Amino acid sequence: MTKRPFMKFSHLGILCSGGDSPGMNCALRAVVRTAIFNNIQVTGIKRGYAGLLRGEFEKMNLSSVGNILQRGGTILQTSRCPEFHNPAFRKKAVDILKAQKIDGLIVIGGDGSFTGALALWDEHKFPVVGIPGTIDNDISQTDYTIGFETAVQTAIEAVDRIRDTAHSHARTFLVEVMGRNSSAIAIKVGVCTGAENILLPHEEVDHQQIVDDIQRGILRGKDSSIIIVAEGPTSGRSYKIQKVLKEKYKLDTHVVILGHIQRGGSPTANDRFISSEMGSLAVEQFLKNQFPVVTVLQNGKVTTTDLKNCVKKSDEHYLEHKNLAKILSI
Ligand code: ADP
Ligand code: F6P
Numbered sequence: 001m002t003k004r005p006f007m008k009f010s011h012l013g014i015l016c017s018g019g020d021s022p023g024m025n026c027a028l029r030a031v032v033r034t035a036i037f038n039n040i041q042v043t044g045i046k047r048g049y050a051g052l053l054r055g056e057f058e059k060m061n062l063s064s065v066g067n068i069l070q071r072g073g074t075i076l077q078t079s080r081c082p083e084f085h086n087p088a089f090r091k092k093a094v095d096i097l098k099a100q101k102i103d104g105l106i107v108i109g110g111d112g113s114f115t116g117a118l119a120l121w122d123e124h125k126f127p128v129v130g131i132p133g134t135i136d137n138d139i140s141q142t143d144y145t146i147g148f149e150t151a152v153q154t155a156i157e158a159v160d161r162i163r164d165t166a167h168s169h170a171r172t173f174l175v176e177v178m179g180r181n182s183s184a185i186a187i188k189v190g191v192c193t194g195a196e197n198i199l200l201p202h203e204e205v206d207h208q209q210i211v212d213d214i215q216r217g218i219l220r221g222k223d224s225s226i227i228i229v230a231e232g233p234t235s236g237r238s239y240k241i242q243k244v245l246k247e248k249y250k251l252d253t254h255v256v257i258l259g260h261i262q263r264g265g266s267p268t269a270n271d272r273f274i275s276s277e278m279g280s281l282a283v284e285q286f287l288k289n290q291f292p293v294v295t296v297l298q299n300g301k302v303t304t305t306d307l308k309n310c311v312k313k314s315d316e317h318y319l320e321h322k323n324l325a326k327i328l329s330i
Helices: 024-037 048-054 087-097 110-126 149-169 184-193 207-219 237-248 269-287 319-328
Strands: 011-016 041-045 059-062 104-109 127-132 172-177 198-199 225-230 252-256 291-300 301-306
Touching: 011 024, 011 048, 024 041, 024 104, 024 269, 041 207, 048 087, 048 110, 048 172, 048 301, 087 110, 104 110, 104 269, 110 127, 127 269, 149 172, 149 225, 149 269, 172 184, 172 237, 184 198, 184 225, 184 319, 207 225, 207 237, 225 237, 237 252, 269 291, 269 301
Parallel strands: 011 041, 011 104, 104 127, 127 291, 172 225, 172 252, 198 225
Antiparallel strands: 041 059, 291 301
């Protein structure tokens, strides 16, 4: 965080980047309304950095963010933009922002999007503030990212339904959840659904252990087993595990990949509330001349930290709870 002589902001740009997540709209609404409350104009940039480079702008007013609190996804839309890795395109982005007379940029996204935003500051001293938006909950320095709670809730509801069938037919299910290399969704869903096992993204799968756990469960009267599989770098990992369990251990399992069902849907109360707080706080950073920063949740409180602290992934969230799941499903 850099404190500097007073700089008056009259026009902010805002974009969403990377995967959409439920609650992004709440953050956007809070940004627009807090800015207008403070006589700051806001331009919405469509489709992330790609839209920025194409000049896809939309002037925001009070009603452009009306009736969106309950909507998943992002009304601004989002994208992944490979060009942004190239400094020449970042220079072009800053030129476009300046031509629009936008003097500060709010980026809602994950660590990748923040890396792009930090480069705008480092290379061009363009003022940026980040808001953590990804269902993966894998950003350093914040206990929470927008959409994580909704994604977890959606997955829990799905697993509860699967458990009904697993119990009725005495079956074993491998339920694959999103999160790429992050364990957070898998662990939280595993604990909340009483999963018999949680397979973390980079963990070597101990098939023998899985079979032994299931046998032990059967001996003590269990009728079903749910194994939560973190997807890891590519979706579909569960099918490989299923194959080995069948071919080597003669164990039948059913695979359910929850996929993008987890990304959409109406945000939970926390996803609405915390993202609203973060949106408002993001605008206040420009009023206080404090950037480049990211809004974060630390010890239950929404605050800010330097943007450079948030450009690397963290896989610490919930890792300490893996054991809890194991003990409680014994
Ligand atoms: P997330 O922001 O959720 O981590 P990605 O990693 O897909 O999602 O990044 C989203 C976008 O952010 C990328 O498509 C790219 O435009 C930008 N970005 C990611 N990494 C970098 C980087 N190292 N330098 C500049 N821009 C980046
Ligand atoms: O980063 C969010 C996320 O939903 C990951 O959990 C998942 O692996 C990835 O995005 C999927 O990306 P896409 O929607 O581009 O397939």
